[in-house]
Amino acid sequence: MRVSITKKISRFVGAVGSTLLFFAAQAVLADAVKIGYQTGIDPSKVALADGLYEKNSGQQIEWRRFDNGAEVIRALASGDIDIGNVGSTIVATAGARKLPISTFLIAAELGTSEALVVRKDAGINSPEDLLGKTIAVPFVSTSHYSLLAALKKWGIDSKKIKIINLRGSEIPAAWKRGDIHAAYVWEPALGVIKETGKVLVTSAELARQGLPTYDVWVVRNQFADKNTDFLKSFTKTTFEFFSTYKANPTPFAYDEDNLKKIGRITGAKANDISVLLAGNQYPSAEQQQEILSGVYIQAIADTASFLKEQGKLDTVAPDYSSYATTKFLGVQ
Incomplete structure (x- = not known):
């Protein structure tokens, strides 16, 4: 049976319409900013939970949660x-590999939110007691760097300790099985192991000894060149929540809704979040302009040199100044 011209045209129009709808959907997806985040605790996680980054920028965002920085960099x-x-x-290692990225915002200067926790039944009462023990840590993370730096400070040969690479999400199970004696990690794993462990050292203590570590936001340079307004909106939203928290830290940190939102985004327990919020520093835009222009660049350069010395990196970048930018902070 012959199909009428009218029906053919109708089918053709329908097919074209479907195709256009498909490509329109693809365009919407292509326009969505794809952002990878981790489970660190900071006030801006409330903004993430409330969808304020999308609302304030007028931009669709596709949020993806990662277990560690190595996965984010890949x-x-x-x-x-x-x-x-x-x-x-991770920025130090990315610089050694010449990846085209820049740090545009500090999410936190790490303090007690990352720590080396030892089992109470492992007989570890001092750093020297770590000899011969098994310590888990996500490799090439801030926790890994802090662990190696702490061991060096204590004069302990890391080769005389079994240091194993586990994701943060894998550490609680290994801890419960008794496979490890200690772990250096962040939330939510940190809160789990602290229940039956004790803190030997925190990143706050190491920072006071000249070994600062940071939780940061980095951007692909190609994206940054074309999306200035979005990045400025992103930093502005973040700073608003930093300011809100710092103006009234206790009410913010113990607000039930805030705790639920941060817990939902990170997996951390409400009882731990309040303490962890207080354990980090959240620099203002003006402070970040100074940090990203100097202290931070020196910190990642020192980190890279240390990791090379430890045999974790083959090379280091001759200059790390291109791995940080202050142009999106909104400071005149």
């Missing part, structure tokens, strides 16, 4: 995400 390098949340140690 996603950035492949173009799977545009912006990523990593530790400063």
Whole structure:
């Protein structure tokens, strides 16, 4: 049976319409900013939970949660995400590999939110007691750097300790099985192991000894060149929550809604979040302009040199100044 011209045209129009709808959907997806975040605790997680980054920028965002910075960097390098949340140690390694990324915002100067916790039944009462023990840590993370730096400060040969690479999400199970004696990690794993462990050292203590680490936001340079307004909106939203928290830290940290939102985004327990919020520093835009222009660049350069010395990096970048920018902070 012959199909009428009218029906043919109708089918053709329908097919074209479907195709246009498909490509329109693809365009919407392509326009969504892809952002990879981790489970560190900071006030801006409330903004993430409330969808304020989308509302304030007028931009669709596709949020992706990652277990560690190494996974985030791989996603950035492949173009799977545009912006990523990593530790400063990861930026040092990215610089050694000449990845085209820049740090544009500090999410936190790390303090008690990362720590080396030892089992109470492991007989570890001093750093020297770590000899011969098994310590878990996510490799090439801020926790890994802090662990190695602490051991060096204590004069302990890391080769005389079994240091194993586990994701943060894998550490609680290994802890419960008794496979490890200690772990250096962040939330939510930190809160779990602290229930039956004790803190030997925190990143706050190491920072006071000249070994600062940071939780930061980095962006692919190609994306940054074309999306100035979005990045400025992103930093502005973040600073608003930093300011709100610092103006009234106790009410913010113990507000039930805030705790639920941060817990939902990070997986951390409400009882731990209040303490962890107080354990980090959240620099203002003006403070970040100074940090990203000097202290931070020196910190990642020192980190890279240390990791090379430890045999964790083959090379270091001759200059790390290109791995930080202050142009999106909104400071005149």
